[in-house]
Amino acid sequence: MKDKFISELGEKKLIKILLDKRDSSLDISDMNIKDSYHDDAALIKNSSEYTVVSTDMLIEHSHFPKEMTSYQRGQKVVTVNVSDILAMNAKPTSILISMGLPPTMTLSEYEDLTDGILSKCEHYGITLIGGDINENSELILCGTSIGIADKNVKLQTNIEEGNLIGVSGNLGSPAAALDLIYLNDISNENNDRIIESLLEPTLPIDTSEVLREYPEIATSITDITDGLAVELGHLSDKNPDIGFEIYYEKLPYDKTIEEVSKRNYKNLMEYLLHFGEEFELLLTLDEEEYARHSDQLDIHIIGRTNDSGKITLIKEGKEENISVRGYEHLKDD
Amino acid sequence: MKDKFISELGEKKLIKILLDKRDSSLDISDMNIKDSYHDDAALIKNSSEYTVVSTDMLIEHSHFPKEMTSYQRGQKVVTVNVSDILAMNAKPTSILISMGLPPTMTLSEYEDLTDGILSKCEHYGITLIGGDINENSELILCGTSIGIADKNVKLQTNIEEGNLIGVSGNLGSPAAALDLIYLNDISNENNDRIIESLLEPTLPIDTSEVLREYPEIATSITDITDGLAVELGHLSDKNPDIGFEIYYEKLPYDKTIEEVSKRNYKNLMEYLLHFGEEFELLLTLDEEEYARHSDQLDIHIIGRTNDSGKITLIKEGKEENISVRGYEHLKDD
Numbered sequence: 284m285k286d287k288f289i290s291e292l293g294e295k296k297l298i299k300i301l302l303d304k305r306d307s308s309l310d311i312s313d314m315n316i317k318d319s320y321h322d323d324a325a326l327i328k329n330s331s332e333y334t335v336v337s338t339d340m341l342i343e344h345s346h347f348p349k350e351m352t353s354y355q356r357g358q359k360v361v362t363v364n365v366s367d368i369l370a371m372n373a374k375p376t377s378i379l380i381s382m383g384l385p386p387t388m389t390l391s392e393y394e395d396l397t398d399g400i401l402s403k404c405e406h407y408g409i410t411l412i413g414g415d416i417n418e419n420s421e422l423i424l425c426g427t428s429i430g431i432a433d434k435n436v437k438l439q440t441n442i443e444e445g446n447l448i449g450v451s452g453n454l455g456s457p458a459a460a461l462d463l464i465y466l467n468d469i470s471n472e473n474n475d476r477i478i479e480s481l482l483e484p485t486l487p488i489d490t491s492e493v494l495r496e497y498p499e500i501a502t503s504i505t506d507i508t509d510g511l512a513v514e515l516g517h518l519s520d521k522n523p524d525i526g527f528e529i530y531y532e533k534l535p536y537d538k539t540i541e542e543v544s545k546r547n548y549k550n551l552m553e554y555l556l557h558f559g560e561e562f563e564l565l566l567t568l569d570e571e572e573y574a575r576h577s578d579q580l581d582i583h584i585i586g587r588t589n590d591s592g593k594i595t596l597i598k599e600g601k602e603e604n605i606s607v608r609g610y611e612h613l614k615d616d
Numbered sequence: 617m618k619d620k621f622i623s624e625l626g627e628k629k630l631i632k633i634l635l636d637k638r639d640s641s642l643d644i645s646d647m648n649i650k651d652s653y654h655d656d657a658a659l660i661k662n663s664s665e666y667t668v669v670s671t672d673m674l675i676e677h678s679h680f681p682k683e684m685t686s687y688q689r690g691q692k693v694v695t696v697n698v699s700d701i702l703a704m705n706a707k708p709t710s711i712l713i714s715m716g717l718p719p720t721m722t723l724s725e726y727e728d729l730t731d732g733i734l735s736k737c738e739h740y741g742i743t744l745i746g747g748d749i750n751e752n753s754e755l756i757l758c759g760t761s762i763g764i765a766d767k768n769v770k771l772q773t774n775i776e777e778g779n780l781i782g783v784s785g786n787l788g789s790p791a792a793a794l795d796l797i798y799l800n801d802i803s804n805e806n807n808d809r810i811i812e813s814l815l816e817p818t819l820p821i822d823t824s825e826v827l828r829e830y831p832e833i834a835t836s837i838t839d840i841t842d843g844l845a846v847e848l849g850h851l852s853d854k855n856p857d858i859g860f861e862i863y864y865e866k867l868p869y870d871k872t873i874e875e876v877s878k879r880n881y882k883n884l885m886e887y888l889l890h891f892g893e894e895f896e897l898l899l900t901l902d903e904e905e906y907a908r909h910s911d912q913l914d915i916h917i918i919g920r921t922n923d924s925g926k927i928t929l930i931k932e933g934k935e936e937n938i939s940v941r942g943y944e945h946l947k948d949d
Contacts, residue, residue, distance in 0.1 A: 293947030318771050321854075323703035323838055324670035324761075326769060329662040336669075337657035338760055340714035340748045370656035381673035381758050386946060413760075415673045418946045420753070425714050427671055427746075427760035428657075436659060438651050505656055521654075613719060613751045614626030 289393050290386035294416045297384075301397045305411050308401065325412035327377065331431035337367035338428075343421035345612065350464055351482050353392040356422065357399025362484055363508070364426035365407050366562055369491045370506045372437035372498065373430035377412045378404060380426045383419030407488060435498030442503045442522045446567040448586035450535065451487040454511060455551070456480035458558030459540035462547045477539055484562040491564070493579050500572045500580075510559035515594050516607030518567075526591030529605070531598035535583040557608060622726050623719035627749045630717075634730045638744050641734065658745035660710065664764035670700035671761075676754035678945065683797055684815050686725040689755065690732025695817050696841070697759035698740050699895055702824040703839045705770035705831065706763035710745045711737060713759045716752030740821060768831030775836045775855045779900040781919035783868065784820040787844060788884070789813035791891030792873035795880045810872055817895040824897070826912050833905045833913075843892035848927050849940030851900075859924030862938065864931035868916040890941060 289297060302321070311317050319326035327334070341347065341363060347356050360380060368375040380400060384393070404411050409428075460481035463474050494501050507514050511534075515527050534555050544551045567588060573580070596603045622630060635654070644650050652659035660667070674680065674696060680689050693713060701708040713733060717726070737744050742761075793814035796807050827834050840847050844867075848860050867888050877884045900921060906913070929936045 290946050294945040297946065315769070315771065318773050319668075319704075319769075322771050322773075323700040324668045324706070324763070326704075326765070327667040327669065329664060329667055331662060334660040334662055334667050334762075335652075335657045336660065336712060336746060336760070336762065338712040338714045338746050338748055338758075340716060340750050340756075340758060342716055342750050342752055345750060367656040371652075371659075373657070379669060379671040379760055381671045383673060383675055383756065384946060413669060413671050415671055415758075416945060417673050417675050417678060419675055419756070423673075423716065423752070423756060423758075425671075425673060425748075425758035427669070427712055429667075429669065430657070432659070436648070436652075438648065438655050440651050440655075612627040612749060613623050613630065613717060 286389045286391050288386060289384060289388045289390055292390065297393060297416055300394070304397060304401055308405065309410070320412055327429065331433055333432045333436055335368055335371050335373040335430040335432050335436070336427060337364065338426065339363045339367070340423065340425040342423050347422060348461070348464055348481065350469065353395035354399035355482050356424065357396040358403040358483060360424035360426045361400055361403035361407065362486055362562055364428035365409065366486055366506045366508065368428050368430035369486055369488070370504050370564060371430065371432060372435060372495055372501065372504055373432035374495060375407055375409045375428060375430045377410045377429045378426055379413035380411065380424060381415040383417045383423035385420060385422060386418055407486070435495070437501055437504045439503050439505055439518055439521045442518060442525050442567045442588055444525060444588055444590050445570065446502050446588040447570050447573055447584050448527060448529065448588060449566045449568055449582040449584050450507070450563050451490045451566070451582055452563040453535050453537050454561055454563070455536045455540050455554035455558070457484070457560035458554040459543040462543055462549065466546070473539060476537060477543065481560065484560070486562050487564060487581065490581055493576065497572065497576050499569060500576055501566050501568055503567045505565050507561040507563055507565050508559050510557045510561070511565065512556040512605050512607050513559070514565050515605065519594050524590065524592055526589040527586060527594045528589055529586040529594070529596050531596055533583065533585045556605065619722045619724050621719060622717060622721045622723055625723065630726060630749055633727070637730060637734055641738065642743070653745055660762065664766055666765045666769055668701055668704050668706040668763040668765050668769070669760060670697065671759065672696045672700070673756065673758040675756050680755060681794070681797055681814065683802065686728035687732035688815050689757065690729040691736040691816060693757035693759045694733055694736035694740065695819055695895055697761035698742065699819055699839045699841065701761050701763035702819055702821070703837050703897060704763065704765060705768060705828055705834065705837055706765035707828060708740055708742045708761060708763045710743045710762045711759055712746035713744065713757060714748040714750070716750045716756035718753060718755060719751055740819070768828070770834055770837045772836050772838055772851055772854045775851060775858050775900045775921055777858060777921055777923050778903065779835050779921040780903050780906055780917050781860060781862065781921060782899045782901055782915040782917050783840070783896050784823045784899070784915055785896040786868050786870050787894055787896070788869045788873050788887035788891070790817070790893035791887040792876040795876055795882065799880070806872060809870060810876070814893065817893070819895050820897060820914065823914055826909065830905065830909050832902060833909055834899050834901055836900045838898050840894040840896055840898050841892050843890045843894070844898065845889040845938050845940050846892070847898050848938065852927050857923065857925055859922040860919060860927045861922055862919040862927070862929050864929055866916065866918045868918070889938065
């Protein structure tokens, strides 16, 4: 069957395609809530102390490498938005997604995009509860994620001296993946894992579940989407009396990226500290509580907090300062 | 002082400008919630039975006529999004706004845009609690509005036979305004009110407050952003046994638009029924309860529901069918 451009269908049919798929997977007994998903706004029944919300917009030229399929683009907008909910120690429950779609997008690309969105919602156990469709020259996906939390919500302001600093997984792979794509070196099987970290990022939901179950483990949680150095800078701004000591040799990474960095004349440290697009969590941990549950947690300890009020990197036994920089939109230099 | 392009400042400074303004107007005693506004996600303390959420994306070429100032664009994204909360009979409380900004936007345009956003938030009594800033070739503003509701939330599915049909204000002015702009006839003072309806739309918040106070008045509420005919079509789809009889002569409009329609060789009915961009509410009302409170409500009665299952227009005593069409994105023809 010949594929169509979505401009042959129009906004209403496109919404119907998406909602029919979504509705077939809905598992909600409250008819008011079900009906609300086709009304002016969605209802959420409140059952927690707090509702947690965050929004992130992805625009094709900045956030979707051309190697990324429509399915993967759909997955990414869900992952990027749910990431901020996990960073509050909250349980993600739902998402709204507004889209700007190019009229030259084909129907099968649209189907893939929406399948990617819905599959990732299922993976994270959340429901797509709202959205909007518009026309734009390039693809724009703007999500708003919603979660629930109780008094164990984790803000970035409560870090204590003597906490362990941890990350939930490897750093630097998305940075290396972008260089591999630039070198057009994506067919090498050894690099599959690296490329996947950029094109199909996913969140550490098992770790998050344990952190919610034992809220005494973490003193703060944040995501690392702007790079480890920038995020440490934010934590330092919010906890001016706390120092952050990072052991360079403890930073976890996929060994393949060492070679990629060499071939690209890049310093491995750039990949690990300053790139971002990482969908791991950066944690500060109560040492005793972490020890009690560490067997259930897939966390790499990379440092420790102290009373210095500074961010320092210990590399080959020597102390270095970390430059607090990462990617920034709308910045000329 | 020479104006700057926002690309000379970068995302972080732009966010800081907005948040400094927002923070100076924050009036919240809960420090957890205040802190959360600078964290990964915003906390909302749950105090109602339901949280109500909706999202709408505005893109420059579709939604912002070039005559619209940056301040008015900021106002519009708030109005468009809050509209859906009022349409649920919910009380609007907060909003998140993601922006795609052209790098050639000047700092003073950005200041105007954010002032427009914050002034409209203040007008509606809501708080800006989240957002994201990206670079895009044209202006994109994507909002997610949040409100609170109890069991008196109004879905579109509970319309009864014998209800009155009402609208909260004049129809057709935004359609006429677009034609005036097309004719470049915007300097005529007589047309100021019409132009304003397009460039500075606002919501009937006083009417909404009375409807929330006396929830027995309305059996359904929806907004008319896609045009009266299309919205009646939605209500008819959701209430297949109900008929909607509209009295053409009762449709409220600013008399100035009659002349505009003539000069543009347009049928007035097109303006009143099929254009949209209207930020009024379409209501079905319990006749007795409405009569009891009508002095407090600024509502125009335009029809009545019956058991015909059809949408009919009574014009000069004769029955006509209404074609259920309005504006649609991503539609070629």
